[in-house]
Amino acid sequence: MFYTKFRAIMDTKDNSFQQVQGVPIVLTGSATDMSDFKLSPFRAFTGGFPTAIVPRFLLRKYWYPRVPTNGDGTAKYAPYGLRKIEAVLIREFGEQTVAVAHPSNLEKFVGPETKVIGVSSMEPAGTGFVSRTYTSLVGFGGEPVAAAEFRDLITKPILRKWGAKIVLGGSGAWQIHNSKLQKKYRIDCIVMGEGEKTAVKIFRKALNGEELPRVVETEPPNPKEISCIVNPSIFGTVEITRGCGRGCKFCSPMMRKRYSFPLEHILKEVELNAKNGTRMIILAGEDIFLYRCNNKFLPNREAVVELINSIASVPGVEFIQPAHAALAPVVYDPEIVEEIGPVLREKSYWVTDKTRHSSVEVGIETGSIRLVKKYMPGKMLPYKPEE
Ligand code: SF4
Structure with missing residues (x-):
């Protein structure tokens, strides 16, 4: 498996291993979403704290370090919701078509073959109750850490370098819609609601190069058809x-x-x-x-x-x-x-x-x-x- 996925992402024609060809579907999340906060689910709530308290480069290193990677560079653990979407996409399009990566590893997976990048989000605009509560309790410092990390991810040049469509989902997708940030962040499609059934349709359109709807409210899946995850989730x-x-x-x-x-x-x-x-x-x-x-x-x-x-x-x-x-x-x-x-x-x-x-x-x-x-x-x- 490792070998085939590796071949799928690297240009091996000249044996240079330099040019990343890209995986057709790449899934990712922000640095806070793609961390287990040193295995502390309650520490993860501090993603709602304001950015002014501790510099983010220190937080990334000591507070929410990135999840470990597999041998092929994919993320070893990922948010559960992202894993659910990964499972239905793998079932539909095959394992070699999908890669889940930490934002710091996107360059290894996004290339000319990449058609769509799915971004999972929990607190992307900092307008959920966790951020609002903490920023008002702490009383200063402005933008919540989780929102700053999402902004860093969504504005990464690699996301747009090869013209892939950007699809935003996850429990926080509504925040970007309500805050009218879709255009500013150049997100092609916002998916709100349970994704299992609708994700396949959206990603198929993106793979075919078709136009995507700007905003989609999903159809609930038949619970009996919800797949098990096929790779491990953060916090298990x-x-x-x-x-x-x-x-x-x-x-x-x-x-x-x-x-x-x-x-x-x-x-x-x-x-x-x-x-x-x-x-x-x-x-x-x-x-x-x-x-x-x-x-x-x-x-x-x-x-x-x-x-x-x-x-x-x-x-x-x-x-x-x-x-x-x-x-x-x-x-x-x-x-x-x-x-x-x-x-x-x-x-x-x-x-x-x-x-x-x-x-x-x-x-x-x-x-x-x-x-x-x-x-x-x-x-x-x-x-x-x-x-
Ligand atoms: S509807 Fe259920 S999940 Fe929602 S707040 Fe009430 S008890 Fe909690």
């Missing part, structure tokens, strides 16, 4: 559920149909990550207790316990980090935490005073019945707001 991220359904007025996962991935699908991705040395597994989803819950939001203790125990027993999994959890399911069934708690503690990355403790992010919660009814009508399910 695996998706356990997609969508939510609790109905908060301010939330985009709310728009997606709730779906729990089958255990075999999840374990396949866990095994791939663990085998490739991610050490950590992040369980991506809006609330771990939504995993195979019923349609009245009653948590499914057996399923959650089986999920955690199965992942914990995969060789190579040192740490398990659930991304999010709501409080109402814990009130409904405290035993669920009693059962998974010891395993999560044992597999926790966090140690304070020589004691391991597990953590999870809880979203916005409130004790105000008025606010719950007005903005988060399903947040407390399976209870009523008054309860």
Whole structure:
């Protein structure tokens, strides 16, 4: 595999190995998105800090160093969303047609044969809640680090050198659209929403040299057709559920149909990550207790316990980090935490005073019945707001 991909990107006719021919589809992300922040998912939130605090050349070296590379120069780890798109593109167009690279390695993959560069984004304009919260808390320093890194990436001359189309996707793509930065950043197409189904159409058009739509709102994929990733993700991220359904007025996962991935699908991705040395597994989803819950939001203790125990027993999994959890399911069934708690503690990355403790992010919660009814009508399910 290494040899064939290497041939695909280098001109070997004169044996000079000088001229990069380019891979037809190159996928990348900014320096902050393409780092594991030294294996600390919470440190990654500091991408929302203002740039004036520490010079970025120091941050790149010591705070968010680039992910390691494979022998052919591709990125060993990449954001999970980018890996999902990579998987569907490889399935459709073949492995030799797609390369995922850190921004500092783009020169090795972008050449005259490159037709399209897909850029993943999380916080490209610094207008998400993380950046806004941190910049206002810190109170000075202007542009968030993540936005500055995105600007550095999107203005790199190599992106435009051979006339490849630039397609922007990822959870932060809306920021560029809303901030009216598409023209300034010379982005051909912004893709917003779940990408699996629509990405193939957009990238096929780009490969054929056809015009791309300026902005695309995606069609949701059939969950049963969502591919497993085929290369490891940063933080060993695996998706356990997609969508939510609790109905908060301010939330985009709310728009997606709730779906729990089958255990075999999840374990396949866990095994791939663990085998490739991610050490950590992040369980991506809006609330771990939504995993195979019923349609009245009653948590499914057996399923959650089986999920955690199965992942914990995969060789190579040192740490398990659930991304999010709501409080109402814990009130409904405290035993669920009693059962998974010891395993999560044992597999926790966090140690304070020589004691391991597990953590999870809880979203916005409130004790105000008025606010719950007005903005988060399903947040407390399976209870009523008054309860
Ligand atoms: S509970 Fe969280 S993920 Fe679900 S709709 Fe509300 S804010 Fe969104």
